[in-house]
Amino acid sequence: MVVKLYTYNMSPSVRSCLMACEIFNVPFEKIPIDIQAGEHLTPEFLKKNPIHQVPVMEDGDLTLHDSHAILPYLADTYGKDDSWYPKDVKKRALVNQKLIFNAVIIFARARNITGQVVLTGKRTIEPELIAAVEEGYEFMEAFLSRTKYIAGDHVTIADVAILAVMTSLTQIIKLDAQKYPKTSAWLENLKTAPYCKKYDEAGANELAAYVNSRVA
Template identity: 60%
Template sequence: MNRNPFCRVCYQIINMVIKLYGVDLSPPVRAAMMAFEIFNVPFEKIEVNLVANEHKTPEYLKKNPLHSVPVLEDGDFILHDSHAILAYLADVYGKDDSWYPKDVKKRALVNQKLFFDTSILFPRLRNVTYSIVMEGKKTIEQKLLDDIEQAYGFFEAFLSQTTYLAGDHVTIADVAALANMTTLENLLPIDEKKYPKITAWLTKGKNTPYCKKRNEPGANQLDEIVKKAIS
């Protein structure tokens, strides 16, 4: 049930500010931060140094046995996985249900694209960035780039049917995908002639205030690390 602005303020005062554990390099963390911005929810960002294995400490594993980021801590409620976090924030803090519809069929379409993001976009991105950032790899295999190209084809097909991923209105599925696509395009530039729908969608997304504030800095930082590693 959505809370009105007064109730949201009361809730935040009583339960203190929500904590978000993560690092800006991570696209899923950036997606969560964009959602906090969209729904105007104050949060405390707690940096988790993945290189130093801070995500594998006993304290962190109690919050998330999968030792992944991000993790949301809302009072005594702990939630990991960026897609679950996006849905939670939309349901609790959204002023309406446009970002995550209550209508069963509309919500199913959003969920479908969230699953596309978590099963196709993010794994194909992580296959490249994890090996470079965490394992020190200096090259990108052509097969991994071919996998990304295939994902672009899927994405273009979706956008050929609707303006946004799950319909003609932006939803949390677009937010999740935006965080990944702004890094994927740095790994494999998007041919605007081949993928005009993606190009238009990405341009709109990158120009939003929430993307510029919460996604762009981390995406640029990760791009610099990758380019330096493979140069």
């Protein structure tokens, strides 16, 4: 059975799910949703996700929204082993912790900037929003000073979730490699991964270019 994934290329959350589908060899159908045209607000889409956000995944009779729910589901259902999302309770807890960190810190602070520009036409980024992102970079540096990857010494779905945000965010709010060497090395390493090249790079560049072209 083919998974249906409702997508919008500039969305980091969507791109993380596309990368996961590639990593886990998930057969999927990509169904584009034009957010700027309001297709996420149609009655048909709202039946799938009342929160009117992408991604939305349909796998048989299961409908899931929010990438932080979709990524663990894909790993558990389609992963050939548990390296990306460990079954060991303590190791899994660390991955979950970093997925939540992405949801409430990295992604949320990025969306405070990019979402407003894309959806409302806003043309400024307040200093406090920049400072909040830079604080997120500081948190990343602290975590990556302890382990090679964000939730341990091997790559997991938490890295994929954060990677999809950082590839576009760091083109808008620059990441100082001298100030954040561990984070910079982590990012440059994962940007070379085939799944990132295939399903993240173009959308990340598109979002960054869109925001940068509109912000004074």
